[in-house]
Amino acid sequence: MKLFAATLSSLSVFATHAFSPIGVTTTTRPIIATSTALGGTMDAYDAQMKAMAAAAASGGGAATSAAAVPVAAVPVADRPDNFKSSPRWRKKTKQLATLGPASSSFEMIEKLFLAGADVFRLNFSHGEHAQKKELLDIIRQVEAKYDHPIAILGDLQGPKLRVGQFENPDGELLQAGQTFRLDLDETPGTNQRVLLPHPEIIEASEVGHVLLIDDGKVKFEVIGTGPGYLDCNVVVPGMIKDRKGVNTPDSILEISCLTPKDRIDLEYMLGIGVDWIALSFVQRPEDIVEIKRLIMEYDPQNVCPPHVMAKIEKPSCFVGDSLEKIVELCDGIMVARGDLGVECAPEDVPILQKTIIDECRAQGKPSVVATQMMESMIESPTPTRAEASDAATALYDGADAVMLSAESAAGMYPEESVLMQQRIINRVEGDPHYSTYLQNNRPKITDGSSASAIILAARSVARHIGAKCIASFTVGGGTARKASMKRPEQPILAISPLKETCRHLAMSWGVYPEYCPEDRLDVDNFRDMLRVACEIANTKGLVSNDKDLLVVTAGFPFGTPGAANIIRVIPAAGPTYWDATL
Numbered sequence: 001m002k003l004f005a006a007t008l009s010s011l012s013v014f015a016t017h018a019f020s021p022i023g024v025t026t027t028t029r030p031i032i033a034t035s036t037a038l039g040g041t042m043d044a045y046d047a048q049m050k051a052m053a054a055a056a057a058s059g060g061g062a063a064t065s066a067a068a069v070p071v072a073a074v075p076v077a078d079r080p081d082n083f084k085s086s087p088r089w090r091k092k093t094k095q096l097a098t099l100g101p102a103s104s105s106f107e108m109i110e111k112l113f114l115a116g117a118d119v120f121r122l123n124f125s126h127g128e129h130a131q132k133k134e135l136l137d138i139i140r141q142v143e144a145k146y147d148h149p150i151a152i153l154g155d156l157q158g159p160k161l162r163v164g165q166f167e168n169p170d171g172e173l174l175q176a177g178q179t180f181r182l183d184l185d186e187t188p189g190t191n192q193r194v195l196l197p198h199p200e201i202i203e204a205s206e207v208g209h210v211l212l213i214d215d216g217k218v219k220f221e222v223i224g225t226g227p228g229y230l231d232c233n234v235v236v237p238g239m240i241k242d243r244k245g246v247n248t249p250d251s252i253l254e255i256s257c258l259t260p261k262d263r264i265d266l267e268y269m270l271g272i273g274v275d276w277i278a279l280s281f282v283q284r285p286e287d288i289v290e291i292k293r294l295i296m297e298y299d300p301q302n303v304c305p306p307h308v309m310a311k312i313e314k315p316s317c318f319v320g321d322s323l324e325k326i327v328e329l330c331d332g333i334m335v336a337r338g339d340l341g342v343e344c345a346p347e348d349v350p351i352l353q354k355t356i357i358d359e360c361r362a363q364g365k366p367s368v369v370a371t372q373m374m375e376s377m378i379e380s381p382t383p384t385r386a387e388a389s390d391a392a393t394a395l396y397d398g399a400d401a402v403m404l405s406a407e408s409a410a411g412m413y414p415e416e417s418v419l420m421q422q423r424i425i426n427r428v429e430g431d432p433h434y435s436t437y438l439q440n441n442r443p444k445i446t447d448g449s450s451a452s453a454i455i456l457a458a459r460s461v462a463r464h465i466g467a468k469c470i471a472s473f474t475v476g477g478g479t480a481r482k483a484s485m486k487r488p489e490q491p492i493l494a495i496s497p498l499k500e501t502c503r504h505l506a507m508s509w510g511v512y513p514e515y516c517p518e519d520r521l522d523v524d525n526f527r528d529m530l531r532v533a534c535e536i537a538n539t540k541g542l543v544s545n546d547k548d549l550l551v552v553t554a555g556f557p558f559g560t561p562g563a564a565n566i567i568r569v570i571p572a573a574g575p576t577y578w579d580a581t582l
Contacts, residue, residue: 010356032077036122082340089541092491092510093425094118096153096368099135100126100409106138111149111415112408113142116422118506120150121403124265125157133272149502150515151276152389153309154269154550156262158280159255160473161246163213164188171241174218174234182211182220183229196230196246204251205230212247213240213261216342249343252316257281258291266291270298270306275503278309278334283316285325292329304476304500307331307507309368312356313339327359332507336401337371350393362443364485366507369394370403374421378411384449388424395428400484400509438487438534445486451479454553458567459488462551465569469493471533473554477501477508479564483553484508490551493537497521510542523558530575538572546573 098116103109109120120139122132132533136152143150163182166172166189174180174191182196191197192326196202202225205211211220211232214348219236257279258266269277279291295305312325313336317323327333335353344352353369373391376423383391402425407417428434445452458470471493472479480494492511496502497518505513514536520527533552537543543550550570555563573579 007367010160010451013538016115026112030458046436064553085183087426088114088116088422090429091116091422092398092429093395093424094366094507094509095418095425096370096401096403097408097414098123098405099401100406102410102412103408104131104138106141109135109138110145112385112418113146113414115418115486116425117153117418119153119401121153121155121278121405122261122270122580123155123405123409125155129268130309131228136272136274146279149499149506149515151503151506152274153278154265154306154309155275155278155311156258156275156280156422158262158311159259161198161201161248162243163240163246164197165242166190166194166240169242170237174237176234176237178234179223180220180232180234181229181496182232182279194240198246198253198517200253200255201246201248201251202230204248204253207249209248209250210235212249212342214238214244216247231345237480247339247343252319253284257283257287257289258294258380263294266294267298267506272293272376274306275500276309276332276507278311280311280336281314282308282312282326283312283314284322285329286504289324294310304498305503309334311336313354315343317535318352323356323362327363327365329505330365332366332368332400333360334368335399336371337369343372352429353394355368356395357394357399360400361398361441361485362482364443364445364479366400366484366509367398368401368403368507369397369399371405373405376405377407377413377417377420381413381416383417384493386419389423389467391424392428398436398438398441398487400485435489442486445482451555452482453526453565455479455482455486456569458483458551459486461567462488465549465551467549467551467569468544468572469537469550471495471537471550471552473529473533473552473558475501475559476561477505477554478561479553480511480513481508484511491542493533493540495533495536512542514540518559521558526554526556527575529554530570534570534572534574543572546571546577547579548572 026046095116097112097120098121103112122135124132139150139152139469149347164186172189180192183193184195184199186195205222205225207222207225209222211222213220218238218240220232221235222230223233224231264307266277278547279287282288288308291308299305308330309332310330311334317326333356335356337353338351340352341349357367375385376384376387379515391402402421404417404421408414413415445456462470467490469491470483472483473495474480475496475498477494477496480492483492487510494505494511496513497516499515502513502515505511516532516536521532530552533550537550548571550572552568552570553564554566556566557563571579
């Protein structure tokens with residue numbers, strides 16, 4: 001019996017386009033036949049991706065439906081290089097791309113998506129609200145065109161701590177060993193003092209504390225305190241100019257990480273419907289509690305509110321059990337190495353990165369490594385070897401995702417930077433060392449729930465029978481995230497009746513989310529749900545033969561959070577088919 005000959009147009013989730021581009025294999029062969037040396041040319045690889053984009057735009061070539069053909073009729077080895085078999089759809093690590101002046105058109109955003117971007121970041125530190133809404137609308141258009149969930153991350157600016165202005169418009173050159181005062185006097189600054197319009201810094205600072213000016217270009221050590229002022233010794237000399245930033249690595253400031261601007265931006269994000277909200281300047285667990293309260297107050301009836309991502313960029317996050325509690329309270333973590341690299345010693349940042357990722361994996365929360373990953377590609381078509389190694393290290397550390405900032409937002413090569421990151425991902429994921437690391441560093445699930453037991457069993461069964469994928473019916477995404485936590489060899493097909501859940505899961509390693517409206521699922525007929533899982537796995541290219549096996553998990557009553565309590569092994573031909581050789 002072959003897989004159902006009927007086309008998938010019977011499900012509206014597949015009706016928009018004749019193809020569904022997600023497709024992966026679990027092989028470890030080279031990502032393309034041509035050389036993948038990072039120092040070599042990208043011409044062949046670029047041509048491949050651009051040809052696919054052109055085919056999609058014209059409605060020909062790769063856009064031909066594979067669903068109308070029985071699965072076994074077209075083995076993977078004989079298929080043309082289409083959306084199912086291309087490197088863009090084989091990767092498990094997710095990619096975030098920041099949008100900006102270099103990537104604000106439909107054409108460029110589509111190119112970034114086809115090059116590998118799974119999540120687009122809107123940076124609310126720059127630009128107007130109307131611009132952000134325009135970008136969001138374009139992303140949703142790309143999502144609809146390719147019938148593929150895309151997450152949108154709104155990034156709040158957070159507090160900006162700065163010194164005041166100087167009499168000399170060119171600033172002042174400070175000498176090593178001199179004393180310099182920071183105070184609340186609004187008189188323009190001199191070579192001896194300047195306004196610090198943040199009394200919370202003065203109140204929190206103690207003798208011996210370090211203050212960093214202009215991303216650490218000038219370094220002060222507090223040698224005296226008094227009402228409304230700090231006397232500092234200039235440890236690292238340099239030029240100090242108007243409104244340069246101040247970092248306080250030794251102090252926990254008694255301020256909210258949400259400024260008045262952030263609160264306005266947050267309300268706007270909630271109004272236009274972003275999927276993730278990144279919170280800057282997180283110092284302690286209470287900061288996560290505050291923003292989640294505001295999100296809940298905005299719409300108490302929202303059963304699937306935006307997820308919160310905490311940006312770890314302050315040393316205070318590592319005091320005591322703060323990191324553990326922050327990860328527990330939030331939905332994801334960003335390793336924001338920019339400010340973290342200013343406030344911590346450079347040699348500490350790689351260790352802190354590993355610590356954060358390990359904690360996220362232990363709690364099953366997605367982690368994103370960000371900042372300066374492909375910095376040189378702002379002006380160069382290829383990265384440095386050190387940048388390529390840095391991106392690969394984040395993957396070997398176990399990160400769920402990696403992010404580009406100025407490279408895709410304002411650089412000369414936004415498409416190439418996303419594509420290069422995708423090449424590195426595919427190369428690393430095909431490395432036996434990567435697989436060995438994941439196998440040796442899987443966190444234990446110890447909550448004792450039936451859902452956890454089902455996930456552990458599904459991974460074990462899939463490994464032993466050589467299943468092609470693990471399919472999970474999920475409403476809130478919890479089952480799929482637990483499956484991702486264990487880093488199975490097989491892709492995780494997450495089928496959800498909520499678009500919001502699918503977009504949330506776009507951040508999770510190895511998860512291939514698919515939106516399937518609940519009115520198209522007969523939740524009282526498990527056999528029908530199994531049939532739908534087979535159809536979707538076929539459309540996504542996760543199976544290539546009617547005897548390919550799927551491990552399917554679900555929970556009944558369907559829609560009950562944490563109710564995963566069923567596991568089934570079925571062939572791609574459907575739940576009514578079984579062969580003695582299986």
